Structures are given as structure tokens and as C-alpha cells.
């Protein structure tokens with residue numbers, strides 16, 4: 235890696251400290267260097283709080299040195315007055331002469347405007363350093379802006395003979411390590427959804443118990459709104475949203491709300507629009523097979539994370555795992571499970 239790439243990589247590491255915590259804002263990290271050494275750094279820590287560049291600047295006691303420094307940022311600095319003033323103006327105020335950016339901000343209020351403003355003021359600007367990685371880190375924010383929907387991750391475990399489970403019976407396919415990894419993923423997304431049969435059969439808690447960080451908002455698909463009291467997801471911390479048909483029974487549990495939506499082929503898009511309205515930019519689809527297949531059939535997915543176990547399921551009423559037409563990005567062996575990361579090339 236070059237020096238610039240290393241500094242941008244540090245910005246990514248900082249940005250990732252806010253995974254799942256800053257929505258609807260992007261996670262962003264920034265570092266300040268003097269004579270090729272990092273002397274200050276920061277990241278955007280909570281929605282409405284100071285942006286990464288400002289936290290990096292404020293990490294320096296002596297701001298006079300900034301006029302001889304470089305700033306590295308994982309995303310183009312903002313150009314608009316939101317809850318905080320434009321970061322680009324702070325860079326100009328402190329006369330930072332060199333700015334290195336991973337990726338431009340495709341939010342129309344910024345979209346290259348900050349870069350132009352910096353250049354017009356005589357600042358040296360370099361963009362697109364580790365750009366693909368920079369876009370990946372900011373994927374929920376970009377998806378919301380560019381596709382008008384959250385970033386969608388499908389996740390499931392399948393047996394060696396490609397079965398996802400057995401109707402009416404819970405079967406464990408994953409292992410303790412993959413379970414922990416799944417909890418890490420839960421900490422990184424804003425929302426998680428399961429279908430009504432999974433809710434009944436597996437009764438999942440849907441929270442993050444095995445990793446640092448937050449739990450996602452839990453979406454429970456239940457056409458008739460009849461959510462039994464013993465439903466585990468109702469008892470775990472965080473907000474639960476029951477999604478049911480227009481004339482369904484009203485749910486009355488603490489910390490639980492309800493979306494009444496038509497249960498037809500518009501359902502998934504309506505759910506995605508509601509998530510966007512709530513500022514929830516990423517969604518983890520945790521099954522079962524009917525729900526996963528409906529996302530696949532409507533081409534509403536960005537990536538899939540599939541665990542394949544060495545176990546074989548030969549029981550009656552076993553359920554075939556979803557079949558995905560995607561691009562295999564990478565595989566990892568995790569105990570007796572193989573993890574395949576697949577991207578949707580037609581998203």
C-alpha cells in the first residue's frame with residue numbers, strides 16, 4: 235500500500251467504529267498528517283454530532299499546524315448546512331493545503347461541489363483513493379441516495395445438500411463461530427427481517443448478543459398481526475416493528491409498532507420505502523426461504539452471505555435453499571461452515 239492508501243485505510247477503520255450507529259448519515263473517518271505522520275484523527279460518532287473532519291481537527295491542540303498538514307477523509311466533505319455547518323468551510327478556515335478523499339459524496343447537495351470549492355481556493359485535492367472500498371463502507375448511505383432503498387443483505391445457512399431447514403422444525407446448520415459473525419453483521423445493519431414461519435418455528439431473538447455494538451430494528455412479517463406473547467423478539471432490547479395486512483389485528487406490546495401494508499407484490503417495496511422514511515439504510519434478510527426467495531425474485535438484493543455446512547439434511551419436508559444468480563466475491567472457511575460472499579451483478 236502507498237502512504238496515501240494507508241492513511242485512507244485508517245479512515246475506513248475509524249469509520250467502521252460507527253458501524254450501525256450513525257444512520258441515516260454515512261459512517262466517515264478522517265486523519266490529519268504532518269510530515270507523513272498521523273497527528274490527529276476522528277470519526278462521525280452519532281447522528282447530528284460533529285462530522286469526522288471536525289473531530290479530527292478538534293483532536294489537535296495546536297491548530298496552527300493545520301496550514302502545513304494533509305487531511306485524509308473516507309468521503310468527500312459535506313457542502314451543506316445540516317445539523318452542523320459545512321465541513322468544507324472548516325478545511326478552508328484552517329487553511330489545510332492538501333486533501334485526500336476516497337470517494338465523492340453522491341448526495342446532490344454535495345456531489346463534487348466541495349471538491350470544486352477546495353480546488354477553487356487553491357487546495358490540492360486527490361480523489362478516488364481505494365474508491366471501491368470507500369463506497370463499500372458507505373454502502374447504506376449510497377444505496378439510499380442512488381437506489382432510493384436500503385442496502386439489502388440476504389443471509390442464510392444451508393446444508394451440504396443445499397437444504398435451509400425442515401418445515402415445522404428448527405434445525406441448527408451454523409456453528410458457534412458463524413453465529414457470532416452473524417451477530418457482528420446484526421450490529422452493522424439498521425434493520426433485520428424474518429418471515430412468519432421462521433418467527434413461529436425458530437422464534438429468533440433477532441438482536442446482537444454476541445458482538446459489540448447495537449442491535450438492529452427487528453421487522454416481523456405477520457399478515458394477521460397475531461404475534462404471540464412468547465415471541466422472543468418482543469423481549470429483546472430495541473425497537474420491533476410488526477408488518478401486517480391493512481385490516482390485521484392491532485399489536486399492543488411495549489417498544490413495538492406496526493406497519494399496515496397491502497400483502498401483494500408491492501409489499502417488499504413498501505417495506506423498503508418505510509425503512510427509508512425512518513432513515514434506516516441497511517437491511518439484513520434472515521429468512522426463511524419464502525421471504526428470501528421473494529427478495530431474489532424481485533431482484534431486491536445487493537449481496538448474499540451464505541454459510542454451507544458439511545451436515546446433510548435428509549429429513550422429510552426439508553426445504554430447498556434459495557438459488558442465487560450472483561457473482562462470487564470470496565469464500566472463507568469458518569469451522570465446519572464455508573462462507574460464500576456473493577454480489578448481485580444486476581442490482
Ligand SMILES: NC(=O)c1ccc[n+]([C@@H]2O[C@H](COP(=O)([O-])OP(=O)(O)OC[C@H]3O[C@@H](n4cnc5c(N)ncnc54)[C@H](OP(=O)(O)O)[C@@H]3O)[C@@H](O)[C@H]2O)c1
Pocket residue numbers: 389390391392398399400401402403404405407428429430431432433435436455456457458497498501502520521522523524525526528529553
Ligand atoms: N438456514 C437458515 O439460514 C434459515 C433461516 C431462517 C429460517 N430457516 C428455516 O426456514 C423455514 C421457514 O421458511 P418458510 O419459507 O417456511 O417461511 P418464512 O419465509 O419464514 O415465512 C413465510 C411466510 O411469510 C410471509 N411472507 C414471506 N414473504 C412474503 C412476501 N413477499 N409477501 C407476503 N408474505 C410473505 C407469508 O406468510 P403468510 O402466509 O402468513 O402471509 C409466508 O407464508 C423454517 O424451517 C426455518 O427454520 C432457515
